[in-house]
Amino acid sequence: MAKQRMLKFVTTAKEMPEKRDATVRANDFQEIYREFADQKAAEQASRCSQCGVPYCQSHCPLHNNIPDWLRLTAEGRLQEAYEISQATNTFPEICGRICPQDRLCEGNCVIEQSGHGTVTIGAVEKYITDTAWDMGWVKPVKPTHERAETVGIIGAGPGGLAAADVLRRAGVQVTVYDRYDRAGGLLTYGIPGFKLEKDVVMQRIKQLEDGGVQFVLNCNVGTDISFDAIRGKHDAVLIATGVYKTRDLRDPGADAAGIVRAIDYLTVSNKLSFGDEVAEFTDGTLNAEGKNVVVIGGGDTAMDCVRTAIRQGAKSVKCLYRRDRANMPGSQREVQNAEEEGVEFVWLAAPNAFSGNPVSSVTVQKMRLGAPDASGRQSPEPIEGGIYEEPADLVIKALGFEPENLPEQWGVDDLETTRWGTVKAEFATHATSIPGVYAVGDIVRGASLVVWAIRDGREAGAEIVKYLDGAAQVAAE
Template sequence: MARKLMQFTRIEQKMPEKRTAQTRARDFDEIYKGFVPEQAATQASRCSQCGIPFCQIHCPLQNNIPDWLKLTAEGRLEEAYAISSATNTFPEICGRICPQDRLCEGNCVIEKGFNSVTIGSVEKYITETAFENGWVKAPAPARELGLSVGIIGAGPAGLAAAEALRSRGYEIHVYDRYDRAGGLMIYGIPNFKLDKSVVMRRWKLFEEGGIRFHMGVDIGRDVTIAELRQRHDAVLIATGVYQSREIKVPGVGLDGVVKALDFLTASDRIHLGDDLPASDRQALTAKDKHVVVVGGGDTAMDCVRTSIRQGAASVTCLYRRNRQNMPGSQREVANATEEGVTFEWLSNPEAFLGNERVEAVRAVRMRLGAPDPSGRQSPVVVEGSQFTLKADLVIKALGFDPEDLPVLFNTPELATTRWGTLKTDIRSFMTNIEGVFAAGDIVRGASLVVWAIRDGRDAAEQVDRYIRNRITAAEQSAAAS
């Protein structure tokens, strides 16, 4: 039965039940439970169905959010999933990890005064219901084209492109240096935000759909770009960015000062059942340690919340700007605070102290000064404000930069920008090498999973256009001769 919409003046916003901080800090299970059908329909009915859907405008994927909210409110969930999945390769993942407070929900027109529609939670509910009912299918082309595309990188951009191209009939081969598909969705995002079974469920579907995965392959060593160009009609590079940004302070080389990705990957591998070396288990765990995390993005939030769950003696986050100017999700900050993390806002490390192993962090207070070129206020040191924090483990969570792909891939002719990202044509996604495309963070720079999905889908369209144009040109040339 159809349900009335625009119920935001009558029905209050209600998120799915959230486990208590005390309970969730003891394990790595997801912190939110799912909606039950009546809750999902009720919350979806709060949508105002506005004439200009700012939720959709501010979604990188331009998801048709008002449409699938309406269908959910009316109980038409199979149709809701069809609409949701038409623009999004991974709605079940975006519903869990997208910073909705900065994107769709943060721009909901009823946010001010009535609180936004719980878009992310409804999106997750729709897709989980679709999986339960068998509505989610492996990519199945209407016909095989007899053409192939090689994709380097099994992260969200590469997988989104693989699914889109496979659905069009291409034979798809995905090459990745790791042992599991998913990129940072597998080795970077903790289970309490994204359970790994959710990612691996999609991986299995893609394999069932005929996408071929070649794991543990190092491009440049095991196979070259030139060889991939010979094997395939086009190649797409979607490696992401994995090189951790460094901080230049005394003591950065001490034992116990580690990279965020090393710390998070070790934790994810343990939960996947991998056998880590004893040295890594000891060095990359927060158990019984005083932990200091440097940074204010979502990766820093992942590190502080993982440290809590590993049984750290204390967890402190140092960030050089204030809470209002931090790049990470405000929901993540709230969750971390509930779980016992201490935030030292407007603080920056001056040195890591210790002999061979870190023992403390000397930090200094900051104030916000004049805006920098990006418009954000620049942090300025407050003279004489030094303070010291005890630390057995320091985690550097300062963001990621691209690896040197021309060197890594042994392809020196591959052009890069001054930031180290791959240089591509803004419209065609093609690099300076004919038939080699690039998409995702390796072009955009470190960004969100949802942007990687968007880039991968857009790149797939351009790869398809390039191959078809080449075939047409060859046919016309043959006819003319």
């Protein structure tokens, strides 16, 4: 019977949830995709071929059991579908919204490879968990027994929160320290509401709080509390700070007023969505209204910036990227959404200099793709004489992020780092050079995906429990 409900990709076409009209959605920060209705979610889930070797699952960093929860959705067994989804993923409703499924599960779907169009895995995942919240199936963590050991987690982003969830389920006492006034890290202040509405993040934070996780916010490690003090208070420590240092521009005039960091720009915009008063927005410093905006970069952060600028009422929004569309690291789905909303992409273009203070224009160098570099990608090279001026009242740097120098900031010389400045941690256990100290997410990997941080956090949480078990056994002997 179950099989008869599946394999409908031959007769049923791929459909995404309805997307709100670009002229409407460009005026607010609400999510742009509507929810699947029950019937449509079941119909789209039934397209799954239930293949013997599910490439969707093997190409998911969390190895989510996708075929099983698609089958359960097609059969209308949504609570069971949620339980299977939640078993491998701490935040399925978040991954369903912001994972680049076109590069991961959906991009490796067998029926996609055969030309029938992928199963819309992300949209069904979002539907399952949103339904679970609506139906009250998502409960606070209630460990079967409480343990005396405590773990301090530095960073309340996806990696730290995923570890906190695993540790609380094991009964460990957890305290999370974060520099911001709200938990969530980039989920809260880095990703705009039109991709991830903030109540979705806040309900997970509340679930963790209700389950016993303690949050210490507005707390800068190295300033408000020392790393050694955190180590002294806890039986183990997890570093999950992410990477927040912005790669900079070195072109003439790059220090002019009006040239700002993407993280600052996005943080201010997200604070506004909570109803906060933000001086940098009110005085126009980080407000695109009425301005010619130029965003430099080609990743997902650049996409977030251009689409935010549109919603703030910019006069024009252009994205400069030094390679072509095919070589862009950001999601192609996001590029399409941005173009629909009025963003202009200027491919094969790089800044050469900036005029005015505050900035008034960008000198743009036209590029072409030359020989492949060490990574195999064609290297951009300037076209001789290909120079022109682009008006700009606000320039946003979205060139990627690098790790902060944690050993220096925290005064911890024995915390080993790599030549890239990331924290050195064992691949399998996430243990650092300091006994009892672990590290996960972007501070280890470099700037990466939320789903990888969740995986790291879950793995590290399990490893910390093993470490605490070992310490308890030694103490008992």
